[in-house]
Amino acid sequence: MKRIVLHAGLPKTGTTSTQEFLARETEALAAHGILFPVPRADLRERGRAQGIGIGWHSALTRLVSQKPGALAPGEWEAWTDEFARFAADPSLHTLMLSQEGMLLNRKASGVRLLVDALPAGQRDVVLVLRPALGWLTSLWEQLVRGGDPVRPADFSRAHAYLNGGFARSIQTILQQVPDARLRLFSFETLAAGEGLLVNFARAIGLPEDVIARAAVAPRVNSGLPQDMVAALLACNRAGIDQPAFVAIRGALARAARRRKGRLPRASIFPEALTRAILDRYEADRRILRDHFGIDLPAEAPPPGDALALTPDDWQRLRAEAAPFLSATAQAAWNRVSS
Known part of the structure; x- marks a missing residue:
């Protein structure tokens, strides 16, 4: 049976680095029967020249965000042509897609449109999770670096997380991808030892010659203190x-x-919001441990005021x-x- 791997999130868990690495390895992966579609190479190269790691993946990003009107003419058709090629080619056994917005997408119809277009096969939903406060801090910092002056207290993603946490988002995506096999990983575990790309590549079953190049792949995002x-x-x-x-x-x-x-990381969120996020995350940890068998690390409130x-x-x-x-x-x- 053919296999379809949906790498669905979280954002800020090395997803851009992973996508860029897989895009560079398309020929090597195809030689092993693994298709990682990159139908708009012009977007990828333009994004790389501008230092934007996900430019090549924009069609999938806009699709799952339910912005199909923003797709270039023929852009979505290029993706579906790749899906059809995978289904018809007996030498291809695994289709890999990576779009970090799938897990937290609030417009389920976009994910369903993608899922309905996929060929038949065993579907694996792969998720990398990390402690919520550190994750939300990284998301907020990314907004500020991009020029968005949103106040931490008004950060919509933090308030959305409080509505149900990771556990509810996982239940939602499993409803959107029927009969999927769920594979959960801890970001901290993957980032240890040989490093995130190597450990992630090995966890999802990539061939060893590709994994060897993951060890020296350049980082896409550097961040700021x-x-x-x-x-x-x-x-x-x-x-x-x-x-x-x-x-x-x-x-x-x-x-x-x-x-x-x-410098040591400090708190960006008001005290009450910080406490609410930590409480929600503790509930998440219990649910994920009891129902999905994954142990995420505990998280303590950071000292000081980062702002x-x-x-x-x-x-x-x-x-x-x-x-x-x-x-x-x-x-x-x-x-x-x-």
Whole structure:
């Protein structure tokens, strides 16, 4: 029987790095009977040139978010043609799809449209989970780095998580993918030892010659330390224009690469919201352990306030960013950081 692997989330568990790695290995995977469709190579190359790891996967992203009107002409048909090729080719035994929005997608019709288009076969839903507070913090930081000034207290994903947690989302996706076999992994477990890509590739049964290249695959996302994310939020709130914001973000990213180590993570959410997230996660841990047999690590409230930058913090950040800023961006940065 043919096998279909749906890597459905979570976001911020190495999904972009995984997708980029699989996209680079399409020929090697196909030689082993594994199809990882990349029907829009032009989008992939454009995204890679712009430093956007998921540009090549945009059709699937917009589909499961129920934005089919945003698809380019023929884009979805290119995917369904790949599905048909998989069904017809006896040398192909595994179809792999990776789209991290499937688990938490609030518009089930998008996932159903994808599932209904898939060929027959054993369906495996693969999920990588991580402690909720750290995961939500990473999601919020990604928004800020992209220029969205949403306050942590108003972060919609945090409030959506409180409505049912991971357990409810898992039940929903299993309803959307009937007869699926669920495979759950802990992000912390996969990230240990030989590293996330190697352990994930081995867990889903990729061939060893492909796994060997996972050990040296470049990272897609580098992130920023929390003090730099807090500084970007301050830029947003100060109304810095987009060109200056992009320049400051780039300067901080370059400065971050020069740092030796990272500052300890601290809390970004208000105390009551932090406690509610931790309580919801503890309930999740019990449900997932009792019903799905996976042990996720406990999570404690982090110390301090990540968004409270002291004068010494600002002085350090000014000194780190200054070598990488133009005069115009420096003037905007000075208005915020002084």
